[in-house]
Amino acid sequence: MSKQETDRARPMDRQQGHEFQAFGQMTHRPIALAESAAKQSVENLNQVLADTMTLRDLYKKHHWQTAGASFHQLHLLFDAHYEAQNELVDAIAERIQMLGGVCLAMAPDVAETTLIPRPPKGREEPPVQISRLLHAHEIVLKEARSMARLAAEVGDDGTNDLLVSDVVRGNEKQAWFLSEHVVDVPLVKAD
Numbered sequence: 001m002s003k004q005e006t007d008r009a010r011p012m013d014r015q016q017g018h019e020f021q022a023f024g025q026m027t028h029r030p031i032a033l034a035e036s037a038a039k040q041s042v043e044n045l046n047q048v049l050a051d052t053m054t055l056r057d058l059y060k061k062h063h064w065q066t067a068g069a070s071f072h073q074l075h076l077l078f079d080a081h082y083e084a085q086n087e088l089v090d091a092i093a094e095r096i097q098m099l100g101g102v103c104l105a106m107a108p109d110v111a112e113t114t115l116i117p118r119p120p121k122g123r124e125e126p127p128v129q130i131s132r133l134l135h136a137h138e139i140v141l142k143e144a145r146s147m148a149r150l151a152a153e154v155g156d157d158g159t160n161d162l163l164v165s166d167v168v169r170g171n172e173k174q175a176w177f178l179s180e181h182v183v184d185v186p187l188v189k190a191d
């Protein structure tokens with residue numbers, strides 16, 4: 001076998017090239033939607049994507065770091081909410097791409113964009129963990145509701161539906177599950 005034939009098996013790794021679509025640049029998709037509407041939705045969805053990724057990761061941090069008598073319950077609850085947020089992340093990012101935009105993806109870019117305050121690296125008590133998560137949910141809910149209205153105004157019903165049916169309703173439900181954990185009812189003896 002000649003050297004040239006042997007080299008055909010060699011993986012062509014370490015390739016380099018140029019980006020073919022810059023972040024912030026729109027491409028046209030044949031989806032019968034005005035490009036100005038798609039652009040507005042892409043910008044808004046990237047904000048809610050950064051905040052949803054941050055909220056998702058906050059759940060995993062708390063899943064790992066929680067403590068106390070409610071350890072097992074919170075450990076499982078935080079992970080269930082993490083999984084649901086992770087599905088939202090995928091749905092939001094894919095909607096940005098299908099609208100012709102470019103989604104945020106990497107942690108440093110997300111950290112630059114999110115409106116959710118950065119938590120400390122160390123462990124916090126469960127009521128503090130829950131308060132931090134509730135605050136993050138409110139940030140997402142507030143922006144998602146106003147972005148949903150803006151999407152409906154410009155005729156982007158798909159984005160409106162994603163924001164209302166999945167982001168708003170999902171976050172409202174998770175906020176309910178969390179907030180019931182910080183209601184001060186007796187555990188053993190009734191008042």
Ligand SMILES: [Fe+2]
Pocket residue numbers: 063079
């Ligand atoms: Fe785990």
